[in-house]
Amino acid sequence: MKYKRILLKLSGEALMGDLHYGIDPKRLAEYAQEIKKVHEQGVEIAIVIGGGNIFRGVAGASSGMDRVQGDYMGMLATVINGMALQGSLEDNGMKTRLMTALKMESIAEPYIKRRADRHLEKGRIVIFGAGTGNPYFTTDTAAVLRGIEVSADVILKGTRVDGVYDSDPEKNAAAVKFDYISFEDVLSKGLNVMDTTAFTLSQENKLPIVVFDMNKEGNLLKICKGENIGTVVNI
Numbered sequence: 001m002k003y004k005r006i007l008l009k010l011s012g013e014a015l016m017g018d019l020h021y022g023i024d025p026k027r028l029a030e031y032a033q034e035i036k037k038v039h040e041q042g043v044e045i046a047i048v049i050g051g052g053n054i055f056r057g058v059a060g061a062s063s064g065m066d067r068v069q070g071d072y073m074g075m076l077a078t079v080i081n082g083m084a085l086q087g088s089l090e091d092n093g094m095k096t097r098l099m100t101a102l103k104m105e106s107i108a109e110p111y112i113k114r115r116a117d118r119h120l121e122k123g124r125i126v127i128f129g130a131g132t133g134n135p136y137f138t139t140d141t142a143a144v145l146r147g148i149e150v151s152a153d154v155i156l157k158g159t160r161v162d163g164v165y166d167s168d169p170e171k172n173a174a175a176v177k178f179d180y181i182s183f184e185d186v187l188s189k190g191l192n193v194m195d196t197t198a199f200t201l202s203q204e205n206k207l208p209i210v211v212f213d214m215n216k217e218g219n220l221l222k223i224c225k226g227e228n229i230g231t232v233v234n235i
């Protein structure tokens with residue numbers, strides 16, 4: 001395997017599957033199967049999941065809600081998704097721990113870096129919930145932050161687009177995909193597949209990111225084996 005320890009970022013919105021809101025159990029089961037294939041190869045897996053299928057602070061703020069209040073609601077949404085994913089992974093025979101940046105000890109462990117490391121060493125899949133625990137951030141930034149903290153070899157951003165394009169492929173059908181792009185270029189061209197805080201943090205800490213289509217069967221395993229899938233963002 002090319003990677004020993006990965007930080008997998010999953011999109012909250014992708015969890016909706018064919019639904020208009022919330023969590024599609026079919027999509028959840030598919031993700032668990034994809035993750036299992038990698039886990040069976042002995043790869044240590046940490047996961048950060050978004051909350052866009054339930055709530056985003058910016059959306060709340062645009063309709064008059066206090067931004068900070070909305071952001072905390074968004075962080076709670078990521079915990080709901082984390083719990084759903086945890087259940088699905090365990091149904092498929094994997095051992096997991098959910099660790100949250102905001103304390104909610106009846107349902108999850110508080111995030112402690114050394115404990116997260118220990119869980120990963122023991123082969124448990126660790127899901128990091130509640131983002132960074134701070135408003136004005138995103139789960140993309142939380143993914144990079146946790147990835148750096150637990151010394152992941154790579155951030156694998158599994159999303160519904162199959163890589164980084166020269167403009168948003170969901171808005172421009174003529175957009176062209178990169179196989180590789182530098183952090184400098186992704187930032188200077190303003191390519192919004194992840195937010196700039198996430199890219200900058202990754203760049204400063206020399207942690208590569210692979211953006212790939214998580215909805216295509218086998219992609220996650222192929223990347224872990226070293227195949228060129230999606231777009232690599234690196235120095």
Ligand SMILES: Nc1ncnc2c1ncn2[C@@H]1O[C@H](COP(=O)(O)OP(=O)(O)OP(=O)(O)O)[C@@H](O)[C@H]1O
Nearest residue numbers: 011012013050052159164165167168170191192193
């Ligand atoms: N240059 C670009 N290349 C690829 N995707 C881009 C680009 N610019 C914008 N995007 C958009 O980035 C998004 C990446 O998806 P992502 O997984 O981050 O979704 P999200 O809505 O942020 O999910 P979450 O629920 O985790 O917040 C896609 O919707 C894609 O259309």
Ligand SMILES: O=c1ccn([C@@H]2O[C@H](COP(=O)(O)O)[C@@H](O)[C@H]2O)c(=O)[nH]1
Nearest residue numbers: 050051056057071074075131132137139
């Ligand atoms: O560190 C964080 C992470 C997230 N939030 C809030 O949660 C929502 C959902 O996360 P997405 O990354 O958009 O999926 C986000 O919009 C923020 O409102 C946060 O405040 N801090």
